[in-house]
Amino acid sequence: MEPPTPHKRTGRPRSAEADRAILGATREALVELGWGKLTLSDVAARAGVAKTTLYRRWAGKNELVVDAIAALFEEQLDLPDLGSLQADIRGVVLRFAGLLDHPAIRTGLMAVVAEATHDDALRLRIREAIVDRQKHLVLLGRARAQSRGEIPPDDTDPALTARDADLIFDVIAGSVVHRVMVSATPVDDDWADRLALLLVLGLSGVRR
Amino acid sequence: MEPPTPHKRTGRPRSAEADRAILGATREALVELGWGKLTLSDVAARAGVAKTTLYRRWAGKNELVVDAIAALFEEQLDLPDLGSLQADIRGVVLRFAGLLDHPAIRTGLMAVVAEATHDDALRLRIREAIVDRQKHLVLLGRARAQSRGEIPPDDTDPALTARDADLIFDVIAGSVVHRVMVSATPVDDDWADRLALLLVLGLSGVRR
Amino acid sequence: MEPPTPHKRTGRPRSAEADRAILGATREALVELGWGKLTLSDVAARAGVAKTTLYRRWAGKNELVVDAIAALFEEQLDLPDLGSLQADIRGVVLRFAGLLDHPAIRTGLMAVVAEATHDDALRLRIREAIVDRQKHLVLLGRARAQSRGEIPPDDTDPALTARDADLIFDVIAGSVVHRVMVSATPVDDDWADRLALLLVLGLSGVRR
Amino acid sequence: MEPPTPHKRTGRPRSAEADRAILGATREALVELGWGKLTLSDVAARAGVAKTTLYRRWAGKNELVVDAIAALFEEQLDLPDLGSLQADIRGVVLRFAGLLDHPAIRTGLMAVVAEATHDDALRLRIREAIVDRQKHLVLLGRARAQSRGEIPPDDTDPALTARDADLIFDVIAGSVVHRVMVSATPVDDDWADRLALLLVLGLSGVRR
DNA sequence: CCATAAGCGAGACGGTACGTCACGTCTTGTA
DNA sequence: TACAAGACGTGACGTACCGTCTCGCTTATGG
Structure with missing residues (x-):
């Protein structure tokens, strides 16, 4: 800032x-x-x-x-420990959806992303100012789940580790954005539940 | 037109x-x-x-x-039968990513979505012209998987059925869009594979 | 215009x-x-x-x-026939001074002339729009004086003719401007009289 | 300074x-x-x-x-005795024109004069710093001409004397400035000659 | 078969916001 | 206290597009 x-x-x-x-x-x-x-x-x-x-x-x-x-992202997004991986995902999904509930954030965010499709400097700025700062939530959630024994410990290859984190990040953020922006349907507890469940089950075997 | x-x-x-x-x-x-x-x-x-x-x-x-x-979205996407649910998902992911490869579609789509965040008529138009035309692919894919025995037959409640289809649609489309637009990383075979695997595993239990 | x-x-x-x-x-x-x-x-x-x-x-x-x-110059400056060369000069002097009596014209005219000292296009425009249009008054006044027999007929050399007209124009316009702008003393009937007399006497022999 | x-x-x-x-x-x-x-x-x-x-x-x-x-105007102009009134006038005209040959003086002088049209303090300052310093040349020239017998001795009325000096000053300075600034034509020997002749002849009778 | 009614290109129009510039003042740290 | 540096509020600048409006002309149909 x-x-x-x-x-x-x-x-x-x-x-x-x-x-x-x-x-x-x-x-x-x-x-x-x-x-x-x-x-x-x-x-x-x-x-x-x-x-x-x-x-x-x-x-x-x-x-x-x-x-x-x-x-706003800075101050709004964090990851309280809710006791399980599924609850943590559910929490961050609802929190993110809550941010997108502000019409201005919704509009502003999409507008700059749209402009960034043909402005590399802008895209870089968005990456640095918004995206990368949130990606650590994924890492934090995974570390917690590992310490709880919900998922196996990290791969020895850090490249694979980063690769998987990127996938999870795209899935969570993308799903919420698409739900709110395109489907124009609110993210409610039920939807967050089901998305979290989908991910927890899927994560159990996504590593090859 | x-x-x-x-x-x-x-x-x-x-x-x-x-x-x-x-x-x-x-x-x-x-x-x-x-x-x-x-x-x-x-x-x-x-x-x-x-x-x-x-x-x-x-x-x-x-x-x-x-x-x-x-x-640009006039022609519908189709869904060739690739033999398994995972292969079908992988296929549609790559096909959708291919669409977003065109700069005109990438920029234009984001622009109108951004504009639609404060223009309901515009959002409706996008839904009708673009989104809904692709959603049937999800239903088609599920029907195929059921006939192959990969997932259990439909819920008796059609509302639940539609609800799940919407979730899957948001996850697939949202993940691809986020990957391309925000992460600005191309969707390659490997990424599509991992996303498909995540979904197949997750789908096995997402129904309550 | x-x-x-x-x-x-x-x-x-x-x-x-x-x-x-x-x-x-x-x-x-x-x-x-x-x-x-x-x-x-x-x-x-x-x-x-x-x-x-x-x-x-x-x-x-x-x-x-x-x-x-x-x-403004266009509509304010003309040369009514006042019966003698001296009266005609006196008339145009008073008329010109009257124009410069408007503070805005005084200021505006000097400002553009000042800018024109380092802007050739502007100087040209001033010449065409203001100066050259008034110079014909000198020629008109001379023709009248010649027809009255107050001064001898034109030189056979048109270059000499134009040269003299330029001198008279610079003297009349310059004197009035200097009186008003620099000496900051109003042009009254007496001053106009004396300037006109000076010129009439001087003109009698300026041609060599 | x-x-x-x-x-x-x-x-x-x-x-x-x-x-x-x-x-x-x-x-x-x-x-x-x-x-x-x-x-x-x-x-x-x-x-x-x-x-x-x-x-x-x-x-x-x-x-x-x-x-x-x-x-730039610190040093006063002087007036070498050139043997006749006409030669003296010619000399001062060329000398003044020489001053206006410097672009800084040309531009700067016009600029402050223009500004002075709506700033009385500024006009006073210009008078004191620039104009009045040159006006004594007129008086000096006249005294010389009188001692040579070229023009009659001073009026008994000092007001009339000053009045005439002012007229001559406005005519000389104004003509030169107009020639250089507005007509944008250089002051050469020929022009100075003709202006001086005009004045000498005119002066013979301007006094009433 | 030609009058009517629109379409069309060009470009001027009243607006609004832009992003820049210079003004003259101010707040720093250093001399 | 002066000074270099440079940020500040102010207000005009000249430009760019907006969406509307004349113009003079073209092109179909329908009375």
Whole structure:
């Protein structure tokens, strides 16, 4: 969440307060207006900040929204120990779905992902700011399950380990997003249950 | 693909050639520029058509882009019988990933999905034009697996049946989309294999 | 005064009304605000016209102000026959000074001349729009004086003729401008009288 | 040239070097960019000085540029005795035109004059720093001509005397400036000759 | 068979937001 | 206290697209 464009040592330092206000105003505007109607002028006005201050820190709408959303992910997603692998998966699914319940997050996230299909720098930024930070949840869940004896200990080959984590991550995140965005059906306890069960059963043998 | 706004009989008829040129130009521009930078003036120029001609047929950017993308999904996917449930899943995963390999489809699909997050009519249109056409594959695959004896016959409750099909559909489609769009890693044979295995194992017990 | 950038035959024609409104608004704003505070956005607003319409016709503030002032010169400067060469000169001096009495014209004219010292295109535009159109007054005045027998008929060499006209023009215009701008003393009847007398006497022998 | 805003004794003294660098950079930028495009940030950068240093000494663009230009007019013009009134006039015309040959003087002088049209303090400053210093040449020239017997001795009324000197000054200076700035034609020997002749002849009778 | 009614290209129009620039002020750390 | 550096709020800039609106012209049908 710190300013993405760091600066030299000299001169007046950038206001950290401004950063906070801007990201907050961005989320607020995103909720009220949605991606399409959100304008940087409006964000600046809401944050009580000059437009130039905003452009000094972010290159454009995409970058700003990525950071604004990333901050939400940061604070919203964690993985409380619910006692079993299935319960842990169920928990993270519901939590993720809860995030996507905010219309602004839903819209903003999809919009930047869409833009990222033809903007590699943007895709990289999304990866760093949002995706990679959540992937550790998968690793954490697996470690817990191993310590509980629910799944066998790690492969000796770390490449295989990472490969499997990536698969699980794509399945969990992708399923939830597709459910919410495309099927446009809410993620309820029952659905989360069944997805968690599917994964727990499947995981038992996915390693070859 | 015919003009969505039909017109009276009299006067000079609308040029069908223009419709084709506009939709083609839209897809082309979408790939090059993405949703955000795509402008209707540019589309008109590419199509060799006046802006008025374009606005006579479509109400705005959303409608135009959805139509342009929907045309790409006209033909239904099919599901050749590959001998086992796992092979069938693997097949449909690779086939779907193949679709997303086209830049026009990748960019366009994400763009309209993003837009649909705050446009219910648009979401409905996507459902009808794109999603529902593919969902029958899940049902077909299950029927085959049942006839092979790989999974037990249908629940007596058709609601439960539909519920499960929806889950599978969200998992398959969502995982592939997330892999391609967010993780930005190609879907290869190995990944498809592992996803199919995960599902086959998981399906054995997901029914309660 | 017609649009400086002519256009093709096709498409919607430019509004002549807009041109009139813009030039009028420019003069009005020039009077109220002066050159420095005059903004094109404000001019557009006064004229009830979009900023784009303004930029479609003029490249910038300088060009616009030149045209706005030129129109004033056009309508204000003429040369009524006052019966003698001295009276005619006196008349044009007072008339020119009257123009420079408007603070906005004074400011605007000097500002564009100052800018023109390092902008050849602008200098050319000033020449064409303002200076050259007034120079004919010198020729007209001379012709009248010759027909009255106050000065001898033209040289047979037209180059010499033009050379002399240029000298007279620089002296009259320059003296008035210097009096008003630099000496900051009003041009009154007495001063005009004495300048006219100086010139009439001087002209009697300036030709060699 | 000393800092117009004097300061207290205590603390670090202001750098005289900075003053020189700033005024030099201002003249340089004025020639390159003209009044309109000249920016104080740019001047500061050229002078290797911070903007604060600049604003500590001058209140704004106007004040800075006037000081920068005034320094060029420090040394007074003189008037060598060339043997006749006409030759003396010719000499001062060429000398003044020579001054306007420097691009910095040409541009800067016009710029401050333009600015002075709506800034009385600025006009006063120009009068004191530039104009009045040159006006004594007119008086000197007249005295010489009188001692040569070329023109009659002074009026008994000193007001009339000053009045005539002002007229001559406006005519000479104004004509040269108009020739150089507006007509954008160089002042050559021939033009100076003819202007001087015009004045000598005219002066013979301008007194009433 | 030609009048009517639309379609069409071109491009101007009133808007709105953009992203940039310079202004003049301020807040740092260093001299 | 001066100074270099540079962030800050402000406000105009000139541009880009939006969706609408004339224009003058073309192309089908139907009275």
